[in-house]
Amino acid sequence: MNAIQIPAAATSREIIVSIISLNKSFGAFHVLKDVDLDVGRGEVVVIIGASGSGKSTLIRCVNGLEMYQSGRLTVDGFSMPTEADRAIGGERELARIRKGVGMVFQQFNLFPHMSAIDNVAIAPIRVRGRKPDEARANALRLLDRVGLRDHAHKLPSQLSGGQQQRVAIARSLAMEPHIMLFDEPTSALDPEMVGEVLDVMRELAREGMTMMIVTHEMGFAREVADRVVYIDHGRILETGTPAEIFDRPTHERTRTFLSRVLRH
Amino acid sequence: MTTLALRWVHRNLFAKPFDAALSLVIIPMLAWAVYAFAHWALVEAHWQVVGGSFKVLMTGIYPADQLWRAWFSVATLCAMFGAGLGLSVRPGRAASTVVALGVALTGVMVAVAIDVHSGMLAAGSAALGVAAWCGVHHLAADQRIVLSGLLAGVVAIFVVLSPPGFEVWGGLLLSVVLTIAVSILTLPFGILLALGRQSRITSLRVISTAYIETMRSVPLILVVYWIWIIVPLLAPDTSVPGLLRGMAGFALFFAAYVAEYVRSGLQAVPKGQIEAARSLAMSSWTLNVDIVLPQALRVVVPSLVGQILDIFNGATLVFIIGLTDFLRAGQMILADPQNSGRTYEIYVFLFAVYLAIGGAITYASRRLEAHLARGSR
Ligand SMILES: Nc1ncnc2c1ncn2[C@@H]1O[C@H](COP(=O)(O)OP(=O)(O)O)[C@@H](O)[C@H]1O
Ligand SMILES: [Mg+2]
Numbered sequence: 001m002n003a004i005q006i007p008a009a010a011t012s013r014e015i016i017v018s019i020i021s022l023n024k025s026f027g028a029f030h031v032l033k034d035v036d037l038d039v040g041r042g043e044v045v046v047i048i049g050a051s052g053s054g055k056s057t058l059i060r061c062v063n064g065l066e067m068y069q070s071g072r073l074t075v076d077g078f079s080m081p082t083e084a085d086r087a088i089g090g091e092r093e094l095a096r097i098r099k100g101v102g103m104v105f106q107q108f109n110l111f112p113h114m115s116a117i118d119n120v121a122i123a124p125i126r127v128r129g130r131k132p133d134e135a136r137a138n139a140l141r142l143l144d145r146v147g148l149r150d151h152a153h154k155l156p157s158q159l160s161g162g163q164q165q166r167v168a169i170a171r172s173l174a175m176e177p178h179i180m181l182f183d184e185p186t187s188a189l190d191p192e193m194v195g196e197v198l199d200v201m202r203e204l205a206r207e208g209m210t211m212m213i214v215t216h217e218m219g220f221a222r223e224v225a226d227r228v229v230y231i232d233h234g235r236i237l238e239t240g241t242p243a244e245i246f247d248r249p250t251h252e253r254t255r256t257f258l259s260r261v262l263r264h
Numbered sequence: 265m266t267t268l269a270l271r272w273v274h275r276n277l278f279a280k281p282f283d284a285a286l287s288l289v290i291i292p293m294l295a296w297a298v299y300a301f302a303h304w305a306l307v308e309a310h311w312q313v314v315g316g317s318f319k320v321l322m323t324g325i326y327p328a329d330q331l332w333r334a335w336f337s338v339a340t341l342c343a344m345f346g347a348g349l350g351l352s353v354r355p356g357r358a359a360s361t362v363v364a365l366g367v368a369l370t371g372v373m374v375a376v377a378i379d380v381h382s383g384m385l386a387a388g389s390a391a392l393g394v395a396a397w398c399g400v401h402h403l404a405a406d407q408r409i410v411l412s413g414l415l416a417g418v419v420a421i422f423v424v425l426s427p428p429g430f431e432v433w434g435g436l437l438l439s440v441v442l443t444i445a446v447s448i449l450t451l452p453f454g455i456l457l458a459l460g461r462q463s464r465i466t467s468l469r470v471i472s473t474a475y476i477e478t479m480r481s482v483p484l485i486l487v488v489y490w491i492w493i494i495v496p497l498l499a500p501d502t503s504v505p506g507l508l509r510g511m512a513g514f515a516l517f518f519a520a521y522v523a524e525y526v527r528s529g530l531q532a533v534p535k536g537q538i539e540a541a542r543s544l545a546m547s548s549w550t551l552n553v554d555i556v557l558p559q560a561l562r563v564v565v566p567s568l569v570g571q572i573l574d575i576f577n578g579a580t581l582v583f584i585i586g587l588t589d590f591l592r593a594g595q596m597i598l599a600d601p602q603n604s605g606r607t608y609e610i611y612v613f614l615f616a617v618y619l620a621i622g623g624a625i626t627y628a629s630r631r632l633e634a635h636l637a638r639g640s641r
Contacts (some may be wrong), residue, residue, distance in 0.1 A: 110540075127545045
């Protein structure tokens, strides 16, 4: 309603994710309320907000891990099947969208029974039909890119949290996504490992990857975000450039939230 | 040394008045029982009956001139057991010594019980098993290759044993082969049932659940008997050997239990694993085969190995469909008037063998559990 929208079109970018008046409830609990958001190709959108405000739910809708009740959501030009579509088998459409969307989770969610390199190679082999040799060679290149070439044959349990999260990023990149979703990728890490993961994400941003990032790392947000979105109780209250949101927030609630997280 | 022993005795057996009283009653009773048994086993028992009927105990009425087939199976089984062990247990020095002694002892015992030729074959088979153990361990062989090897071993045993006809299979060999075949057959069927029970497709879910619950609420012997009767009715023109019908009954029954184990394993796989797989656009098939099942099965391997013991012990029931398993073979020997006074010898032997095999399976299950607990996460 009174959300301030900077349409991605205004920055003359092709829109890759389009969210129009999205509503999502868990039973009687209304989590997302009339959310509108466009993400342009190559854009980095950072989503901030208090715990429980619906940040995870929002980005999980973008790759269909959560279903929504009303509104429109298109990704890469494909429209996300609604709850009703899925009941009658919208799986194929969903898989087509997911091939283009990578996701990195707070808890890494690496496959514990596979070495790092197999974690990265499995989806290209099984989903894209790549030859195992090629997929593994490419996996090794990606692990090299996130600085883990020497750890390629270790199991996730033999890696530190920061290393696991970098493997998880490589695993997503292996599917050659058009957009990457990050749900608090550094929140489960010991402080000394946060930097190595943020470095990889910074590098991705520099290469022009489209990203939607939920994070509490405000310094990082200010540095890499093209746009910052503040969510409050399931509603987008304010969006703008990092300077606009962090230095001149228009809403009282945004100010309160920022003063709380920036104090430490 | 003596003080240590005395202290141990004091702490463990006589710490409290009640302990002491109990120990004073139980220890003499145990000592007497051990003495009486040892006296009987070493002085009074006529163990020749075991040696004299060894062939029947081991193979039933399998033709004597075809026994090389049975020996082939023994050697293959030893190699398979060794290879399986090689996947999880390191052949250390202590273990090697124990096993080497075991091999020698097996050879000597069989040689004394039957003849030197058989003793050498038995020792050779056991040695082959040890070689497979060390070989698989040192080559750090790929699990998948070893598992295919085990499957090939089972097929080879069936192919080699079957020419004289399934009707003549018997004795311990029958019990063991039946157990292994049924254990393998229940796996795919049980996994499908477990997946069916979780399926989003209602008809699949209802059928799987009904099947599992039905099988779990009726006795094994009923299912086996029922399948034995019904197969000839369903296929009146073909005669399916009793052994295969029996195996089908066992497999259909135990698959329901496998399904329940697998289901508990499936539930142990964290939701994040499924979300990660979905976010990589994996299909339900890939998600299950490559991500969920390997993790779920890892959790339930010890239970599945434990279930092999249930199948082995359950195999004593096949006599109701006219098969001669190990226990039945023992009873057949006692039915011979010539052996009428040897009941205790035969039953003690049966008891010892069942205990040894059951103990080995239980041990393997424990080791696997420890091994897997260390290996993952
Ligand atoms: N599967 C679910 N079932 C019911 N409620 C949920 C579920 N997932 C999240 N919620 C609720 O939805 C709200 C938003 O959750 P979430 O999107 O995870 O918030 P955030 O990521 O901003 O902390 C929270 O109040 C949470 O308790
Ligand atoms: Mg969250």
